[in-house]
Amino acid sequence: MANLIGQSFRRKEDHRFVTGTGQYVADIRLDNMAEAAFIRSTYAHARIKSIDRSAALAMDDVYAVITGEDLVGKVGLMSEMESHCRLPKHIEDQIKPIMKHNVEPVLATGKVKYVGQNVVCIVAKNRYIAEDAAALVKIDYEPLPAVVDPFEALKEGAPLVQDDLDDNMQAYFHLPVGSWEEAVSKADHVIKGRFTSPRVGSNPIETRGVVASYDNRTDFLNIWSSTQMPFEIRHYVAKLLGLVEQNIRVVAPDVGGGFGPKGGLYPEEVLLAYLAKQLKRPVRWIEDRMEHMSGARHSRDQIHDLEVAYTKDGTILGVKDDFVLDVGAINYFALTCAYNSAAHFRGAYKIPVFDLTCRIALTNKTPNVPYRGAGRPEVVFAMDRIVDLIARELGMDPVEVMLKNIIPAEEMPYSQGMYYKDGGELIYDSGNYPEAFEMALEMSRFKEIRANQEQWRKEGTYIGIGFSSNVEGTGVGPFEGAKVSIDPSGQVILHVGSSSQGQSHETVFGQVAGDVFGVSLDRVTVKNGDTVALGYGAGTYASRSAVNAGSAAHLASVKLREKMLAVAGNVLEIAPEELTMQDGVIFAVSQPEKKITFPELAAAATPGMRCKVPEGMDPGLEATHYFVPPTVTYSSSVHAAVVEVDIETGFVKIRNYYIVHDSGRVINPMVVEGQVQGGFAQGIGTALYEEVVHNENGQLLTGTYMDYLLPTSMEVPVAVQGEQEYYSTRNPLGVKGVGESGAISTPAAIANAVVDALAPFHVKIDRLPVSPNRVFDLLQDAQSEEVIMPK
Amino acid sequence: MKTMEITVTVNGKKRTETVETRMLLSDFIREQLRLTGTHLGCEHGVCGACTVLVNGKAARSCLMLAVQADGFAIDTVESLVREDGSLHPLQQAFSDNHALQCGFCTPGFMMTLVDFLQENPKPSEGEIREAISGNLCRCTGYANIVKAVEQASQALAKQGG
Numbered sequence: 001m002a003n004l005i006g007q008s009f010r011r012k013e014d015h016r017f018v019t020g021t022g023q024y025v026a027d028i029r030l031d032n033m034a035e036a037a038f039i040r041s042t043y044a045h046a047r048i049k050s051i052d053r054s055a056a057l058a059m060d061d062v063y064a065v066i067t068g069e070d071l072v073g074k075v076g077l078m079s080e081m082e083s084h085c086r087l088p089k090h091i092e093d094q095i096k097p098i099m100k101h102n103v104e105p106v107l108a109t110g111k112v113k114y115v116g117q118n119v120v121c122i123v124a125k126n127r128y129i130a131e132d133a134a135a136l137v138k139i140d141y142e143p144l145p146a147v148v149d150p151f152e153a154l155k156e157g158a159p160l161v162q163d164d165l166d167d168n169m170q171a172y173f174h175l176p177v178g179s180w181e182e183a184v185s186k187a188d189h190v191i192k193g194r195f196t197s198p199r200v201g202s203n204p205i206e207t208r209g210v211v212a213s214y215d216n217r218t219d220f221l222n223i224w225s226s227t228q229m230p231f232e233i234r235h236y237v238a239k240l241l242g243l244v245e246q247n248i249r250v251v252a253p254d255v256g257g258g259f260g261p262k263g264g265l266y267p268e269e270v271l272l273a274y275l276a277k278q279l280k281r282p283v284r285w286i287e288d289r290m291e292h293m294s295g296a297r298h299s300r301d302q303i304h305d306l307e308v309a310y311t312k313d314g315t316i317l318g319v320k321d322d323f324v325l326d327v328g329a330i331n332y333f334a335l336t337c338a339y340n341s342a343a344h345f346r347g348a349y350k351i352p353v354f355d356l357t358c359r360i361a362l363t364n365k366t367p368n369v370p371y372r373g374a375g376r377p378e379v380v381f382a383m384d385r386i387v388d389l390i391a392r393e394l395g396m397d398p399v400e401v402m403l404k405n406i407i408p409a410e411e412m413p414y415s416q417g418m419y420y421k422d423g424g425e426l427i428y429d430s431g432n433y434p435e436a437f438e439m440a441l442e443m444s445r446f447k448e449i450r451a452n453q454e455q456w457r458k459e460g461t462y463i464g465i466g467f468s469s470n471v472e473g474t475g476v477g478p479f480e481g482a483k484v485s486i487d488p489s490g491q492v493i494l495h496v497g498s499s500s501q502g503q504s505h506e507t508v509f510g511q512v513a514g515d516v517f518g519v520s521l522d523r524v525t526v527k528n529g530d531t532v533a534l535g536y537g538a539g540t541y542a543s544r545s546a547v548n549a550g551s552a553a554h555l556a557s558v559k560l561r562e563k564m565l566a567v568a569g570n571v572l573e574i575a576p577e578e579l580t581m582q583d584g585v586i587f588a589v590s591q592p593e594k595k596i597t598f599p600e601l602a603a604a605a606t607p608g609m610r611c612k613v614p615e616g617m618d619p620g621l622e623a624t625h626y627f628v629p630p631t632v633t634y635s636s637s638v639h640a641a642v643v644e645v646d647i648e649t650g651f652v653k654i655r656n657y658y659i660v661h662d663s664g665r666v667i668n669p670m671v672v673e674g675q676v677q678g679g680f681a682q683g684i685g686t687a688l689y690e691e692v693v694h695n696e697n698g699q700l701l702t703g704t705y706m707d708y709l710l711p712t713s714m715e716v717p718v719a720v721q722g723e724q725e726y727y728s729t730r731n732p733l734g735v736k737g738v739g740e741s742g743a744i745s746t747p748a749a750i751a752n753a754v755v756d757a758l759a760p761f762h763v764k765i766d767r768l769p770v771s772p773n774r775v776f777d778l779l780q781d782a783q784s785e786e787v788i789m790p791k
Numbered sequence: 792m793k794t795m796e797i798t799v800t801v802n803g804k805k806r807t808e809t810v811e812t813r814m815l816l817s818d819f820i821r822e823q824l825r826l827t828g829t830h831l832g833c834e835h836g837v838c839g840a841c842t843v844l845v846n847g848k849a850a851r852s853c854l855m856l857a858v859q860a861d862g863f864a865i866d867t868v869e870s871l872v873r874e875d876g877s878l879h880p881l882q883q884a885f886s887d888n889h890a891l892q893c894g895f896c897t898p899g900f901m902m903t904l905v906d907f908l909q910e911n912p913k914p915s916e917g918e919i920r921e922a923i924s925g926n927l928c929r930c931t932g933y934a935n936i937v938k939a940v941e942q943a944s945q946a947l948a949k950q951g952g
Contacts, residue, residue, distance in 0.1 A: 677931065
């Protein structure tokens with residue numbers, strides 16, 4: 001019975017956060033703890049000729065100055081995250097991928113490959129002294145030609161980023177769905193366009209950080225990291241240092257935001273573990289923001305060369321895309337973002353033919369990893385921009401073309417004729433996209449805006465409305481686990497394998513478990529982010545926790561509930577089927593006086609001579625479940641942006657914004673709305689402000705918050721939300737993921753709205769961000785037109 | 792390294808401490824006083840996570856040296872909760888309105904707002920947005936923070952009057 005699911009409970013985690021008593025990694029202080037600082041590469045590509053550390057080592061209170069050469073043979077090389085790189089055989093057969101093994105040492109050896117790469121680590125009494133020592137280390141570099149442009153990188157004879165590879169094309173695949181030639185032959189028009197989503201950073205307000213300590217007696221390593229994937233860190237630290245996994249505990253304490261790039265393995269996690277053991281003292285490293293801008297991984301950075309075949313009534317027959325992903329100096333996540341781009345390209349549109357070729361280019365830049373949306377915002381931008389272009393070519397309203405091509409509700413579940421990267425067939429399980437679109441039209445008062453636009457323009461006010469839709473595979477596996485038990489006090493204790501960076505796990509999973517046990521939220525304690533609590537875990541990323549950890553929590557709780565009823569039946573001498581539980585008491589439905597409380601039951605199940613657990617069952621009140629989803633479940637949303645463009649300054653003001661989203665069954669509406677609004681805010685950054693810029697030598701030009709603009713309260717309005725609740729058919733709760741959906745369509749909707757506002761000037765937006773200077777430039781050369789190739 | 796003795800009134804209690812002259816106020820608060828509710832997000836004065844009250848006015852503790860605070864009163868997020876354990880109206884409002892997700896930027900927002908609501912007890916939405924425009928939040932998209940400030944200003948008005 002669902003009492004808790006569906007309610008907007010105030011969060012259990014809030015009290016410690018609002019009182020300043022949370023514990024983030026920088027708040028951990030251990031006895032005798034030293035601090036580390038890194039010297040990072042100031043070159044994009046250079047040979048390390050020599051490193052002179054003598055003056056630094058001579059300083060008081062400096063405990064170690066470590067270079068990459070010191071670690072050769074002692075610390076393994078970082079490379080692809082295996083769990084994210086495997087492809088099922090049938091996908092390999094379809095897309096014939098090339099994926100080359102690539103590596104990065106935890107400290108550079110021989111050469112540096114990007115600005116921000118870790119070169120030297122200094123451990124000292126505190127960070128101030130460590131940085132003093134860093135200033136005394138002399139590194140002699142011999143600059144090498146830097147590969148900055150991904151197209152240049154892919155040319156024959158380009159300087160190699162990874163010396164062991166033959167060229168800079170780290171990965172490649174080709175996905176054919178239907179015949180492109182046939183689509184072209186049936187089409188009246190083929191439109192072409194190049195769409196660029198530049199490099200951005202996730203910029204959680206808490207930077208990264210690691211604390212490591214080693215216990216000699218038990219040969220045990222403790223690692224605290226502001227990571228999204230504690231279990232993966234444990235695995236790789238063990239692997240790279242040659243240790244036993246179960247002699248390592250990784251804790252993700254309170255983590256101040258992640259959004260993707262806090263996933264994966266970082267050099268500092270491995271190195272601090274190594275140093276804590278070597279130096280026999282705890283070591284802490286807290287990333288500063290300057291380090292974060294270059295050393296924490298970036299994302300997006302895709303360039304799509306798109307062709308779309310369509311008929312004169314606006315029906316899209318096929319899409320052909322040739323795209324390049326600039327992955328930086330090493331690809332840790334194989335085809336994760338690139339294949340996401342392929343799987344989400346057509347979104348809510350019914351497009352029978354799809355032909356995509358992807359090349360992943362190595363360049364001398366910070367590695368590129370998944371960030372909120374992970375390959376989706378890029379293609380939604382490309383797709384919805386070109387749909388808008390088609391409409392304007394045909395003299396139709398973009399909304400008309402979007403609706404003409406949207407997947408009709410009666411065709412659900414709908415197959416896209418390809419596989420999702422987890423191996424499942426790409427079949428949308430539930431949803432109603434035309435209905436969502438109609439809701440967005442209604443909410444945004446589309447007709448009213450269209451009716452008034454001309455008049456506003458006459459008055460000098462340029463207002464436009466733009467739309468974008470997306471369908472998102474959420475809740476990707478491989479699995480997530482939950483272990484639930486009844487404490488002697490009667491409290492329900494739930495451990496989940498996926499940890500929080502702000503997603504409200506303690507509340508939301510408490511609601512899930514509380515409903516199964518019939519207890520209020522305060523009687524459930526949710527713990528997460530600790531590798532000793534569960535045997536296996538994956539992590540929080542890819543809009544997956546509610547689906548995977550939520551389902552695991554539910555099913556583990558169901559298992560335990562059944563056992564509790566069996567034990568209670570044994571104690572009360574009554575058939576378990578006649579029992580139920582409410583508010584921490586198990587009782588017979590027909591005879592409520594026959595009852596036993598949770599603490600009494602916990603005592604009765606304790607191992608020993610008095611144990612009342614029925615024969616054949618293990619003692620104790622504890623159950624574990626690992627949920628393995630059959631494939632992803634598809635959430636969706638339609639965004640409508642109403643913007644006003646100042647044609648003098650190029651500034652884009654968002655007047656109103658609407659998001660209709662289907663997140664399946666909603667566990668906590670307040671949390672879901674918060675996720676959507678938060679994703680939307682990051683989408684605004686991507687749409688209008690954010691861009692990581694390197695110069696032609698690979699130098700980072702956006703290394704501070706003075707150069708890299710994040711949206712503030714002045715730029716982010718309230719996104720008015722409309723909700724659909726089409727339950728997922730692929731998990732017992734009916735939930736879908738929501739973490740990323742707010743970010744995916746925002747850039748496309750805003751870009752379309754800007755184009756619409758500036759319709760009299762016929763501007764063409766094919767690149768993000770739509771910053772004031774870019775709008776100004778577009779207005780300057782407003783005469784250019786997109787290429788239309790008659791067939 | 793040069794040191795200096797300073798006396799500061801921290802969350803109402805007078806403390807005399809010896810500090811390195813180069814130590815940031817933020818590091819002094821976190822590392823020496825062990826008040827870890829004040830967070831560091833950028834250390835170049837943009838994100839506002841480290842905001843505390845210096846003599847009652849909101850200030851970025853990453854842009855001050857500890858020695859500059861000699862003789863001053865410093866209030867941090869730890870000062871907000873009442874002696875009986877009840878929450879300050881801002882703390883309550885942030886929680887009630889889901890105005891925080893990861894919680895990392897929250898102390899900086901609240902300290903900015905303590906000062907702001909003293910100056911402007913009945914702010915408009917636009918004034919609230921402007922007041923918090925020097926604090927970055929990457930999780931919430933600000934909407935619920937604005938709502939929380941509206942609730943807190945009403946609650947404070949009731950308490951005051």
